[in-house]
Structure formats: C-alpha cells, structure tokens
Amino acid sequence: MREDVIGRANVEDTPELEAYYRDLERYEAGALWTVANKIEPWQPKSQSVPVLWRYDDLRSHVLRSVELVSPEKAGRRVIYLNNPGRREVSAAVGWLYSGLQVMNPGEVASAHAHSASALRFIMEGRGAYTIVDGHKMPLGANDFVLTPNGTWHEHGVEASGLPCIWQDGLDIPFVNAMEANFYAVHPDLSQAVAYPVDDTTHAWGAPGLRPAGDKWSKQYSPLFKYQWGPTYEALSKYAKSTAGSPFDGVMMNYVNPVTGGPVMQTIGATMQMLRAGERTKAHRHTGSFIYQVAKGKGYSIIDGKRFDWKERDIFCVPSWSWHEHGNASNSEDACLFSFNDMPVIGTLGLYREEAFGDNDGYQLN
Numbered sequence: 001m002r003e004d005v006i007g008r009a010n011v012e013d014t015p016e017l018e019a020y021y022r023d024l025e026r027y028e029a030g031a032l033w034t035v036a037n038k039i040e041p042w043q044p045k046s047q048s049v050p051v052l053w054r055y056d057d058l059r060s061h062v063l064r065s066v067e068l069v070s071p072e073k074a075g076r077r078v079i080y081l082n083n084p085g086r087r088e089v090s091a092a093v094g095w096l097y098s099g100l101q102v103m104n105p106g107e108v109a110s111a112h113a114h115s116a117s118a119l120r121f122i123m124e125g126r127g128a129y130t131i132v133d134g135h136k137m138p139l140g141a142n143d144f145v146l147t148p149n150g151t152w153h154e155h156g157v158e159a160s161g162l163p164c165i166w167q168d169g170l171d172i173p174f175v176n177a178m179e180a181n182f183y184a185v186h187p188d189l190s191q192a193v194a195y196p197v198d199d200t201t202h203a204w205g206a207p208g209l210r211p212a213g214d215k216w217s218k219q220y221s222p223l224f225k226y227q228w229g230p231t232y233e234a235l236s237k238y239a240k241s242t243a244g245s246p247f248d249g250v251m252m253n254y255v256n257p258v259t260g261g262p263v264m265q266t267i268g269a270t271m272q273m274l275r276a277g278e279r280t281k282a283h284r285h286t287g288s289f290i291y292q293v294a295k296g297k298g299y300s301i302i303d304g305k306r307f308d309w310k311e312r313d314i315f316c317v318p319s320w321s322w323h324e325h326g327n328a329s330n331s332e333d334a335c336l337f338s339f340n341d342m343p344v345i346g347t348l349g350l351y352r353e354e355a356f357g358d359n360d361g362y363q364l365n
Contacts, residue, residue, distance in 0.1 A: 094288030127161015134194030142228030296334025
C-alpha cells in the first residue's frame with residue numbers, strides 16, 4: 001500500500017490489485033484503502049442538500065389528500081418532505097423526517113406507539129388535540145407538542161373545529177439506521193383520557209417552578225405541550241436583556257423542566273427571534289436542522305444559495321453547511337422554530353462549530 005504525504009490512501013489500480021479485490025469480494029471482504037477517503041472524510045460531507053418547502057405550494061396538495069384517503073385507511077394522512085439527497089430513507093435532512101398532516105373536524109387517528117420520537121408543530125386550524133399516555137392537550141397555532149418514543153398517542157380535531165394542518169417531526173430514519181424501530185397499534189384503537197385536560201401544562205408549565213414531591217424519572221420531558229404565547233413572550237423579554245447570538249439572533253431552547261436538557265433523548269428543539277432588520281453572521285456546525293417559520297418573513301443563505309421564506313414555510317440546514325439568516329422587515333420581528341438531532345450529536349461528543357472567515361457574509365453563488 002502506498003500513501004500520499006498527508007497519510008491518506010493513494011493507491012493506483014493495477015491488474016494484480018483488481019484481481020486481488022475480486023478475490024476479496026468472494027469472501028464478503030474488501031481492502032480499506034479503496035474506500036478510506038469515502039468513509040473517513042476530512043470533514044463532514046452531508047448527503048442532504050438545502051431545501052425550502054413553500055407552504056403556499058404544498059397546502060392545496062395536503063388538503064387534496066382529504067378527498068382521496070381517510071385517516072383510517074391511510075393510518076396517518078401525511079405528505080412527507082423528501083430531501084433529494086436522502087430519498088432512500090425518506091428523510092427531510094440527515095436522519096430526520098418531516099411531514100405535513102391534515103385532519104378534518106371530527107376525525108381521529110387511532111392510538112399507536114413506536115420507538116421513534118415524534119413532535120408536532122401546529123400550522124393552522126382550530127380544535128386540534130393530542131392524547132399522550134392518557135394526557136389530553138388542546139393545540140393552537142404555533143404550539144409545539146411531544147409524543148416521546150414508546151408512548152401511546154393519538155390525535156384528532158374536535159367536531160366543532162376547523163381543518164387542521166401541522167408539521168410532524170420524527171427521528172424515524174435514525175431509529176431505522178439503528179435497526180431498532182418497533183410500531184404497535186393500541187388494542188382498543190383509542191385510549192381513555194385518564195387525567196384532567198391540559199394537566200401537564202398546568203403542572204409543569206410555570207417557568208422556574210416544579211411540582212413539590214413529584215418523582216418524574218422518564219428520559220423525556222413531562223411537559224408535553226409548549227404553548228406559543230408564553231414562548232413568544234419569553235423571547236420578547238429575553239430580547240430586551242441580550243444582544244443575542246451573532247449567528248442565531250435571540251434563541252432559546254425548549255427544555256425538559258426536570259433536567260434542563262433537551263425535551264427528548266434524540267430530538268432537540270429551539271425557537272429563535274430575528275429582530276427587525278437583523279442579519280446574522282455565517283457559521284456552520286455538525287447536526288441537522290429543520291426550520292419552520294413561526295412568524296414574519298426573511299431569508300437564509302445556505303451554502304451560498306439564498307432561500308426567501310415567510311410564515312409556515314419549512315427549510316432545512318444540513319450538517320456542516322454554512323448558513324446565516326436575515327429578517328426582511330425593518331419594523332417586525334421574525335421567529336423560526338426548529339428541531340434537530342443535537343441531543344445525539346452532543347451525547348456522542350460529535351459537536352463542532354466554525355465561524356465563516358471574517359463573517360462579512362457568505363458569498364452567494
């Protein structure tokens with residue numbers, strides 16, 4: 001084997017070597033130096049590409065699915081978001097899945113459980129609700145709700161409501177890659193509401209306070225619903241006391257109130273505010289992010305390409321991609337919800353971050 005001066009494989013093929021490789025294939029084996037540069041890159045090279053999914057483009061197609069399939073037959077009436085570089089695993093970016101689910105008033109999706117962790121971020125409608133292990137929660141626009149792995153959960157829209165659309169976010173591709181996914185349908189197809197409605201919000205939703213004597217020991221947050229109103233209020237207050245991050249503006253993490261850590265073991269979530277006219281500096285980091293615009297309009301420059309977004313649009317930033325964000329309004333703030341794989345990246349010690357050059361902004365292609 002011959003290596004180049006910087007210690008990587010640099011072996012030229014010869015007839016003898018090619019015959020040798022064919023011999024190894026007979027034994028389901030191979031020579032490392034033939035794949036070393038691919039499987040051990042100098043730096044992360046994501047198979048995912050930046051994508052912007054415009055809500056105005058997708059909404060009519062999401063609503064049309066109501067005419068074509070029922071939630072009972074489809075299981076979940078969802079239009080999933082497919083990244084061109086991750087189609088083989090149905091991922092929106094990296095190992096994260098995203099889809100838009102729609103339900104009409106009076107419809108209920110059957111209760112089920114799976115190994116994948118899941119979340120929902122409400123986009124439009126009225127009367128949506130989720131039941132997680134017997135805890136029922138009404139949901140409004142921009143509310144963020146958890147359905148942690150292994151929990152029985154179902155969702156629907158009250159008969160008096162309006163058609164509802166929300167974004168589903170899951171780590172299905174990751175759990176499948178670990179070959180650890182299970183799925184089960186509740187034997188009764190639905191579960192009883194075993195607690196007062198919104199009990200987890202009432203018990204755990206007050207910042208800085210924890211129910212006395214509570215012995216919550218599960219690995220995910222006991223606060224299943226994070227409401228938009230208090231979230232936006234917290235961001236607005238924080239904006240008055242901080243200059244914010246030069247790379248992310250005013251950003252706050254959704255946290256498990258017991259541990260202060262991420263809401264679930266494999267998925268983290270954040271809400272960030274870009275103040276009127278604000279433009280962040282460019283940086284990159286390991287970890288994949290899916291963004292949904294909760295408020296306002298603006299743009300993001302991802303690996304040299306500009307994406308202009310507005311409320312309810314969804315876009316992704318692949319791992320180790322240069323990115324920066326800008327608020328297009330000089331009078332109103334903009335808010336971006338995002339979910340990510342940072343709990344896994346952090347736990348495994350794989351997080352790295354880098355600022356772009358002198359940070360005058362990434363050069364557009």
